[in-house]
Amino acid sequence: MIDLENPVYNALTTPLRAVFPGIYLTGEAVASPSVFPCVSIVEQSNTTNTQTLTQTLCENHADVMFQIDVYSNLSTGKKGECKKIFKVIDEQMQNMGFVRNFLNPTPNTTDIYRMTGRYNALVATDLTVYRR
Numbered sequence: 001m002i003d004l005e006n007p008v009y010n011a012l013t014t015p016l017r018a019v020f021p022g023i024y025l026t027g028e029a030v031a032s033p034s035v036f037p038c039v040s041i042v043e044q045s046n047t048t049n050t051q052t053l054t055q056t057l058c059e060n061h062a063d064v065m066f067q068i069d070v071y072s073n074l075s076t077g078k079k080g081e082c083k084k085i086f087k088v089i090d091e092q093m094q095n096m097g098f099v100r101n102f103l104n105p106t107p108n109t110t111d112i113y114r115m116t117g118r119y120n121a122l123v124a125t126d127l128t129v130y131r132r
Contacts, residue, residue: 002062004123005043012092038071061124068117078113093119097129
């Protein structure tokens with residue numbers, strides 16, 4: 001299996017912590033965060049790209065999809081805070097070669113605003129990322 005989860009997580013956490021001190025970052029899905037703002041970075045899908053398999057079924061590339069959820073509980077400006085955080089995330093993901101294929105508000109509780117983004121890429125065994 002081609003595993004890009006830690007490199008993606010690390011590439012996002014450094015700039016997010018620099019711009020948003022105290023931000024809570026996790027590599028797991030969060031139903032209801034206890035610390036805000038919160039960013040959940042989860043590799044949702046990692047499938048073998050069958051077009052580049054060798055005859056001995058050796059994996060050369062994987063199609064990966066990351067889902068990133070941003071949560072804010074500000075009394076005013078929740079949406080704005082989520083958008084500012086996603087601006088940093090989007091820039092980093094695109095710099096790594098990922099393509100954003102989804103970014104929308106996600107229904108959550110009335111006190112918490114949540115935005116969800118999804119990013120796809122084709123990744124080689126040497127962790128080179130190709131846009132799809």
